[in-house]
Amino acid sequence: FVSTVCNFMSHEKCLKNVKIPCSCIAPSLVRVPVAHCFGPPGHYKKKFCTVCRKSLDSPAFRCEVCELHVHTDCILFACSDCRQCHQDGHLDHDTYHHHWREGNLSSSARCEFCKKTCGSSEVLSGMRCEWCGILAHAACYVIVPPECTFGRLRNMILPPNCVQLFSRNFSKLHCFRISENLQTESDEDDDVDGSTQGSTKDIQISTDSSKQTLKIFDGNDAVKRNQFRLISVPRIAKNEEVVEAALRAYYINDDQQEYELQTFTQQVLLSDDVINRNDAAEDSNLGSVFRESVPEAWIIRAKPKDEEVIRIYPAWLKVGMAYVSLRVNKDSTVQTVIKEVLPLLGRQKECLQNFKLVEVLMGSKQVQRMVLDNQELILNRLKDIRKTSIRQMNQTRFYIVENSKTIVQVNLFVGGLPPQLSPEEYTNILKEELAIKTNVVSVSHVYQAQGAVVLQISCFSEAERIYMLVKDTVVNDKPLNAVVIPGASKIPQNCCPLLVFVNPKSGGLKGRDLLYSFRKLLNPHQVFELTNGGPLPG
Ligand SMILES: [Zn+2]
Ligand SMILES: [Zn+2]
Ligand SMILES: [Zn+2]
Ligand SMILES: [Zn+2]
Ligand SMILES: [Zn+2]
Structure with missing residues (x-):
């Protein structure tokens, strides 16, 4: 069985057991929403997109801490189901469940339960837990008990509930100390932005005269960004079928009767009044959508509900x-x-x-x-x-x-200061350069030899302000740098987390791959890159 919508492949007899959330319902199944950590796009051969299930033949994004790979124009449809690597003060959990990710397994992968092969290099198939690494068929993983014990590396993995980090608006890359200007393995200079153009590559513009191609926009946001998807429908298609196809292009599983298509016009964004008038005018048009002078572009709109x-x-x-x-x-x-x-x-x-x-x-x-x-x-x-x-x-x-009065405390490491000064002198420099507010910021540690301090900040917006400012500040011709330090607590006795330090410049530039592998194998908070937020020299 091969589905044309999802590029989904399964044995006919297994199909009734398959319970894979497709992209339309995946958001409703997330336990704890955790954003992914995307670097710049790169070329990932023999990997498959989690959203559309097709292979990644063009530059694509991957998450630096989990196995998610997506096309540049599929990224919006991936949902925030990354690994939860630390407590974030919101919606935290204290038991661990397997964190299943589908596909991109080696073709020799074997299912833990039925012992048959579950990997494939042809399609997205098989499931793997991103913590303990157990493998299973899409049909077998549902019978696995949900609790995850981190597998063979359990004594080396830093348990997520031992790390506290109020990441809020700090970027994910920053929280895991991943350099933001990674060298991509890209050798071509493709336009991979994907934000100025709609996707045209998925659907071939049909030369078949019985079909027509329509540009579909998803709401005002898509119109503003000029992001659309193309759908191809038979010319004689009923209105409902067109709406259905439009929803499917956006992975929306709702009843098509709740939606309608609105003609794309430039005034759409001007005001609600205009939109309402357009709606009214359009209703009378709907019956005749497919006569002559068919507008090519449409916007999906939800019908109002009482x-x-x-x-x-x-x-x-x-x-x-x-x-x-x-x-x-x-x-x-x-x-x-x-x-x-x-x-x-x-x-x-x-x-x-x-x-x-x-x-x-x-x-x-x-x-x-x-x-x-x-x-x-x-x-x-x-x-x-x-x-x-x-x-x-x-x-x-x-x-x-x-509502709770949680105590906000952000520990921010600031480096690049002149060495061998007294704590007062450091405080004065910070006051001058960063205008720190001493009622919410205090210097908790001073590393004189390295010219660095740790600030304890009890206000988020102040922490974010200082963090942003530090990046653009130069003291004595040296740029400052800042790292948010996660809090650690109560590491279980039988657990001795391995700390991994990688020098990305050594080992024939294999550093990035090595960092990526360790981050996925362990908790990314255990992995340090020596040139970016690693330990201080000396
Ligand atoms: Zn679907
Ligand atoms: Zn895709
Ligand atoms: Zn991820
Ligand atoms: Zn697991
Ligand atoms: Zn199996």
Whole structure:
């Protein structure tokens, strides 16, 4: 059996057992949203894209800490299902589950359970846990108990719950001390940006005159970026079939009746009024879409709803994907949602003011969290997200979160200062160059010989400000550098994490590959690159 939509391959008889989340429902299955850590695009031969399942023949992105590989124009559809390598103060879990990633196994890989071959170099097949490395068929992995014990390297792996890092807006690359200007293995100078152009390579423009090709935009965001996907439909296709095909191009699994296509016009973005008028005008047109003068470009729009069911995830539950469903109508505000959800979660006795509703966008490159205003109308919010992008709606979750006064503490290492100064002199330099606010920043360690200090910062925005500023600051002709130091705690007794130091300049430039392998084998927080945030000389 070979699926044309997904490039998915399986034995006919195994098919009924296969439970692979395809890209349309993957976002709903993520336990803890964790963004991936993409470097610049490179050439990865014999690897397959997690989103569209096709081989990577052009420059593509890979995650530096997990096995995710994606095409440049598939990256938006990957969801934030990377390994959780540290506690981030949000939605943390204390048990470990296998972290399954599909495909890109060696062709000699054998399934742990049925002992038959499960790897392939022809298609994306087989599953592998990114912590313990066990291998299984897509049909076999569902029967594996979910808990992961980290496999043979368990005594060498730094357990994720022993590392605390409030990464918030620091880049993922930075948190794992991965240099951002990696040399790519690219030898051609392709345009790999992918942001200015739609994808044309997946779908051949049909020369068959019974078919036509349409440009489909996903909401206002796509129009602004001029990112579209092409679909090819029979000229006699019904309107519903076109909507269906458009949704499929964006990996959206919803009922096509909830969507419609709007003619692409330049005024689309001008104002809501214009959009409403266009909608009205378009309705009368829909019947005749496929007569002469067919507009080539269309935008997917969600039809307005008077009520719908939303899922609310309780952030304090450690069991993963548990949520409650709630029907909301046009009068529902964030406040009423919180009020109705608490009894469903057995917390009706508690004060509403102790809770907030957080919108989480689970993008592949970044997980964004936004606290919603209590008076905000929830249906309006949903409408706005869908207007921006239907895909974004598919990747958005609402969490109910307890307000807590967690103590913010960011440890920031600042190097490149002149050596052999007194703590007061360092503080004065930092005050002068970085205008540090001494009420929230203090110098906790001084490394005189190396000209470096560690700052303890009790305010996120101040930490982010200093971090950004340090990169552009020069003291005595030497540029400063900054590293966020994760906190470590309570490492179990039977565990002695291996620390790996790699000098990327030695060993015939194999350094990058070596770093990549170690990061995937262990916890990336254990792996240090000597030229970038590694230990100080001496
Ligand atoms: Zn699908
Ligand atoms: Zn792809
Ligand atoms: Zn990843
Ligand atoms: Zn595992
Ligand atoms: Zn098997």
